[in-house]
């Protein structure tokens with residue numbers, strides 16, 4: 001069973017009362033980042049700091065975001081860090097109106113330091129990677145759904161269930177409307193719904209027509225970095241770039257390309273010294289640090 005993942009304004013009601021914890025490591029120094037009053041690129045406004053949900057009372061001038069809400073560099077930094085840490089977002093939204101802000105706008109308006117830019121980029125990446133693994137699109141309504149039970153492939157979409165007034169389940173593996181009994185951990189009854197392990201075990205061999213010395217190489221491999229299944233069509237060199245994690249790996253020895261090339265210099269079209277790696281019997285799990 002799954003639930004709709006909502007990252008937008010989920011705890012809007014709590015924000016006003018959430019006064020207990022001070023913002024986590026809000027600044028390396030105690031100094032408040034302030035707008036320079038002469039900055040012609042900012043639109044200053046009087047009144048409340050509308051992102052100061054913890055009532056800290058920053059002293060800086062207030063400036064308008066693209067959505068029209070007023071922020072100070074510190075309140076905006078706090079708000080965005082909270083979105084990254086507590087809500088696991090991969091994009092920034094206004095805490096008042098849910099308008100989306102670009103990373104460029106946030107960096108500029110929050111006067112992010114180079115360290116903060118690095119921190120925010122890293123957290124955005126981690127959150128996006130986590131989404132790739134734990135969030136899928138419902139085939140019925142395209143909303144993002146999280147899976148709660150990792151051993152059950154049948155997942156309910158609460159949006160579709162509400163709309164159709166009957167439980168709507170889809171298959172986490174083949175992403176089609178669920179067919180067959182529940183719960184199930186291997187596959188549903190839709191044609192072609194196979195677990196990645198069955199695919200790795202049963203897929204055909206590929207003929208790498210430009211690579212010498214390779215026989216018995218399966219046509220589908222799990223990316224050694226992130227575990228996504230990748231198909232080699234037999235053309236060009238033995239290395240292939242994974243579309244999910246963007247890391248290139250050697251289809252023959254299953255090392256990432258840089259490591260394979262270190263062991264086997266200039267071997268794009270030659271078998272690796274360690275030979276053809278056997279069919280995989282487990283799927284690498286993306287280590288998100």
Ligand SMILES: [Zn+2]
Nearest residue numbers: 067069094097
């Ligand atoms: Zn706004």
Ligand SMILES: [Zn+2]
Nearest residue numbers: 138141157160
């Ligand atoms: Zn749905």
Ligand SMILES: [Zn+2]
Nearest residue numbers: 171174188193
């Ligand atoms: Zn299925």
Ligand SMILES: [Zn+2]
Nearest residue numbers: 223226242245
């Ligand atoms: Zn990958």
Ligand SMILES: [Zn+2]
Nearest residue numbers: 250253260272
């Ligand atoms: Zn190799």
